[in-house]
Amino acid sequence: MERAVVQITLFGLLLALVTTLPNKDDWDIYSFHINSTVTSRYATTVITSRVANRMDEPKEIEFQVRIPKNAFISKFRMFIDGQEYDGVVKAKEQAQQQYTEAVSRGQSAGLVSSVGRTLEEFKTSVNVAAHKKVTFELTYEELLKRKLGKYELQIHARPMQPVKDFKVDIYIHEQAGINFIDVKGGLSTKALANAITSTHADKQAWVYFYPTEDQQKTCDSCGDQGMNGDLVIVYDVKRDNSMGDIKKSAGYFVHHFAPSNLQRIPKNVVFVIDQSGSMHGRKIQQTRIALIHILNDLAEDDYFGLITFDSSIFHWKRELVQANKENLDSAKKFAERIQDRGATDINQAVLEGARMLNAHPREGSASILILLTDGDPTTGVTNLEKIQSNVRKAIRDKFPLYCLGFGFDVNFEFLEKMALQNNGVARRIYEDSDADLQLKGFYEEVATPLLTDVSMIYVGGTNLTQTNFSHYYNGSEIVVAGQITDNNIETFIPQVVAISTKRRVVFSDTNTTVQSTEAVSDSNIQRVWAYLTVKQLLDKELQLSGPEKENANKEALRLSLKYSFVTPLTSMVVTKPPGENTDVLHKPKEGETPQARQPLHGHAMLLPDIHRRSHPRLRVISGQAAAPRKTHLHVLVSGGIITMYDYSLK
Numbered sequence: 137m138e139r140a141v142v143q144i145t146l147f148g149l150l151l152a153l154v155t156t157l158p159n160k161d162d163w164d165i166y167s168f169h170i171n172s173t174v175t176s177r178y179a180t181t182v183i184t185s186r187v188a189n190r191m192d193e194p195k196e197i198e199f200q201v202r203i204p205k206n207a208f209i210s211k212f213r214m215f216i217d218g219q220e221y222d223g224v225v226k227a228k229e230q231a232q233q234q235y236t237e238a239v240s241r242g243q244s245a246g247l248v249s250s251v252g253r254t255l256e257e258f259k260t261s262v263n264v265a266a267h268k269k270v271t272f273e274l275t276y277e278e279l280l281k282r283k284l285g286k287y288e289l290q291i292h293a294r295p296m297q298p299v300k301d302f303k304v305d306i307y308i309h310e311q312a313g314i315n316f317i318d319v320k321g322g323l324s325t326k327a328l329a330n331a332i333t334s335t336h337a338d339k340q341a342w343v344y345f346y347p348t349e350d351q352q353k354t355c356d357s358c359g360d361q362g363m364n365g366d367l368v369i370v371y372d373v374k375r376d377n378s379m380g381d382i383k384k385s386a387g388y389f390v391h392h393f394a395p396s397n398l399q400r401i402p403k404n405v406v407f408v409i410d411q412s413g414s415m416h417g418r419k420i421q422q423t424r425i426a427l428i429h430i431l432n433d434l435a436e437d438d439y440f441g442l443i444t445f446d447s448s449i450f451h452w453k454r455e456l457v458q459a460n461k462e463n464l465d466s467a468k469k470f471a472e473r474i475q476d477r478g479a480t481d482i483n484q485a486v487l488e489g490a491r492m493l494n495a496h497p498r499e500g501s502a503s504i505l506i507l508l509t510d511g512d513p514t515t516g517v518t519n520l521e522k523i524q525s526n527v528r529k530a531i532r533d534k535f536p537l538y539c540l541g542f543g544f545d546v547n548f549e550f551l552e553k554m555a556l557q558n559n560g561v562a563r564r565i566y567e568d569s570d571a572d573l574q575l576k577g578f579y580e581e582v583a584t585p586l587l588t589d590v591s592m593i594y595v596g597g598t599n600l601t602q603t604n605f606s607h608y609y610n611g612s613e614i615v616v617a618g619q620i621t622d623n624n625i626e627t628f629i630p631q632v633v634a635i636s637t638k639r640r641v642v643f644s645d646t647n648t649t650v651q652s653t654e655a656v657s658d659s660n661i662q663r664v665w666a667y668l669t670v671k672q673l674l675d676k677e678l679q680l681s682g683p684e685k686e687n688a689n690k691e692a693l694r695l696s697l698k699y700s701f702v703t704p705l706t707s708m709v710v711t712k713p714p715g716e717n718t719d720v721l722h723k724p725k726e727g728e729t730p731q732a733r734q735p736l737h738g739h740a741m742l743l744p745d746i747h748r749r750s751h752p753r754l755r756v757i758s759g760q761a762a763a764p765r766k767t768h769l770h771v772l773v774s775g776g777i778i779t780m781y782d783y784s785l786k
């Protein structure tokens with residue numbers, strides 16, 4: 137068990153004690169089920185945890201689970217003593233009031249916080265009378281994104297104790313047929329591997345994971361506290377039809393388009409690499425390694441350019457050159473010598489990258505601009521809006537800009553906005569031993585363009601999600617959802633028009649029968665539409681300003697409320713038995729740095745115990761991880777704030 141020594145600067149009071157995690161004799165999670173159903177890549181997951189208070193006195197019982205960042209929570213319920221308490225999704229501002237009131241009354245307020253790369257933590261608690269039980273039930277939904285030729289469904293299990301009746305049930309139904317399915321992740325290792333059964337028919341797959349209590353203590357990150365890890369279901373669907381799958385139900389359709397039988401398009405790629413002083417050490421080392429790998433992967437008919445920047449710009453060559461052996465060898469030598477120094481002039485560097493691509497028009501090719509930076513612009517033009525407007529003018533929708541933000545010192549929202557404004561995406565690169573692999577992995581996603589200028593056309597369709605895409609890459613997927621006008625399938629004609637190498641191609645397979653499945657499991661086509669629409673409106677809101685921004689915001693909020701999605705615009709207010717604290721759950725934005733919201737790994741359980749034992753009136757209102765071993769907390773004592781330091785020994 138982890139030992140932690142806590143020093144509290146509370147009126148000079150010094151405390152030292154040992155971590156206690158939930159003890160089965162106090163409260164017992166006697167059943168923990170995760171049930172995930174995936175239909176047409178849309179996953180709905182329900183986590184049900186049943187807990188008994190074994191004590192002779194009332195006990196505050198916590199429910200704490202981790203869900204994928206990409207998912208929206210859509211339902212939360214508690215059952216206590218035959219009574220049901222439903223979470224209610226409200227506009228964030230409205231819920232904020234309740235939140236503030238709760239905090240000002242000295243009550244704790246629930247949080248959804250960002251954890252690591254892919255997960256968010258949902259946490260709430262409720263007071264349960266002596267020898268009574270509580271059932272927590274959380275539902276979340278997500279559209280699985282195809283990356284590098286596969287979909288991944290991540291199930292995180294960390295019930296905090298070994299659980300007698302622990303089950304994960306996964307059911308996948310794909311009309312197109314399942315090509316392969318694999319189970320990966322930390323929970324598929326060691327003795328736990330025996331607890332998995334995976335079966336797979338043509339269109340359906342089932343994965344069951346039923347570990348015994350003993351098995352639950354044996355995985356790489358499992359121990360006396362039970363399991364702590366992921367089960368990752370990896371699969372892909374069959375694709376015999378170039379037009380892809382179109383499914384419809386109750387007036388809505390969703391189209392998955394991912395042809396792979398196309399020729400690759402040669403690309404023109406410019407890498408703009410930050411070498412400012414803050415890249416010092418491992419970051420610059422990993423960047424060099426990744427760049428050299430990436431250069432090795434360029435094809436001979438690709439053209440490329442390489443710029444490094446700090447307060448000045450350094451060209452490897454002023455113009456794009458062909459990726460032949462001689463040029464690549466020379467570029468790799470340049471990459472090996474990249475040194476960290478100076479400030480960060482993002483504006484000048486990105487504009488120069490755009491100039492190089494603009495100066496190199498090549499018919500039948502796909503151009504890509506990739507920016508890697510780890511900080512905010514500190515020299516040259518530093519006004520963020522001015523940079524964004526300069527970059528937009530330089531690129532003029534001619535090629536996508538991808539922004540990779542290295543670490544947490546970057547203003548991620550700035551990078552995300554700039555990428556979205558230029559048909560690209562932003563990605564965070566986490567400072568870790570595998571950062572070079574993350575960089576390389578991102579590059580691989582865009583390494584093989586198959587189509588450019590893709591227009592998805594739906595005659596007889598309305599309320600469509602995004603239909604124009606600058607590039608389509610091998611291994612990815614274009615997804616469009618919408619409504620069918622008057623639900624009339626006769627007049628609904630889907631078509632895809634795009635450029636492949638030097639030809640204009642039209643996909644309009646008249647044989648494509650739009651699968652009309654009115655089965656219960658397909659009632660979620662409308663939810664797929666809502667999910668995609670909300671995600672895209674949130675992206676749009678970020679890019680826009682003025683009344684357009686407001687409209688996107690309003691519509692995203694309206695749909696979030698209608699479909700009961702907890703998004704960055706809404707919050708879930710957890711209703712509880714009378715007299716109890718109100719928890720308000722907010723979804724964090726990706727741009728938010730973890731400093732503000734990082735959960736107190738392993739200590740979350742410790743803190744309530746400290747204050748309950750020693751100072752019943754102490755309450756943690758916010759936590760901040762300043763450094764891995766030093767946790768900085770604000771604690772509210774009868775209305776006053778004190779600071780508490782936590783030095784934990786791992």
Ligand SMILES: *[C@@H]1O[C@H](CO)[C@@H](O)[C@H](O)[C@H]1NC(C)=O
Pocket residue numbers: 171172173305
């Ligand atoms: C899982 O959820 C699906 C869909 O809600 C339901 O049909 C199924 O019975 C559930 N399975 C289990 C084991 O609870």
Ligand SMILES: *[C@@H]1O[C@H](CO)[C@@H](O)[C@H](O)[C@H]1NC(C)=O
Pocket residue numbers: 285396398399400584610611
């Ligand atoms: C695209 O990916 C598929 C599957 O990974 C592969 O078989 C195919 O060769 C790739 N196409 C090109 C042009 O690289």
Ligand SMILES: *[C@@H]1O[C@H](CO)[C@@H](O)[C@H](O)[C@H]1NC(C)=O
Pocket residue numbers: 591603604
């Ligand atoms: C999509 O592209 C087509 C053809 O390039 C164009 O006519 C249309 O206006 C574009 N639609 C949007 C919404 O940008």
Ligand SMILES: *[C@@H]1O[C@H](CO)[C@@H](O)[C@H](O)[C@H]1NC(C)=O
Pocket residue numbers: 645646647
């Ligand atoms: C459509 O179906 C007909 C008959 O089944 C077949 O002959 C034809 O080749 C198909 N067309 C396409 C584009 O697949």
